[in-house]
Amino acid sequence: MTTTASIQATVPEISAEDRASRLAKAGSAWAGRIDAKRSNAHLNYAVEGAGAGSVATTVRAGQHSFIVDEPAALAGDDAGTSPVEYALGALAGCQVVVYRLYAQQLGIPFDDIVIKAEADLDAARLFGADESVRAGFSEVRLDIELSGPATSERYDELREVVDAHCPVLDIFQNPTPVRTTVTRV
Secondary structure, eight states: OOOOOOGGSSSSSOHHHHHHHHHHHHHHHHHHHHHHOOGOOOOOOOOEEEETTTTTEEEETTEEEEEEEEGGTTTTTOOOOOOHHHHHHHHHHHHHHHHHHHHHHHOOOOOOEEEEEEEEETTTTTTOOTTTTTTEEEEEEEEEEEEEESSHHHHHHHHHHHHHHHHHHHHHHHOOOOOOOOOOO
């Protein structure tokens, strides 16, 4: 099992029992809210980004902020993770949440989870050299490592449920309408 403990310094440790309790409590609370009023499930997310440096963006998301930048080869200062890496990170992060949520609901235990997300991108479209290729990823590959007592068949069952319910995976797999406006100030 790959470890990412070195980057988790700001994430509090939690026992498996506490995690299970929190997941069960959240699932129950959301089920109650949605049963009471279907529109309670409608969430809205917003971030704000402002240009900085050469091509960097400072992003504010609720009470959190982060820097998005590019490496020098793409005119950046490498002051933060690239936009496409954040997209892959969002996918990996959402997968972890949904794996934990549905493992709890389905009674499919696992000890640890590590998700590797890898994608291919042809930069020719980005630089206007070839309009026939996609500007985005041509393929995304997810490698999910689960350690625990369940069988491979149970983990395959869990993967199918996660694939059907992960919001960020859905964004990657299905076209999402996007409206863009430009305002001169």
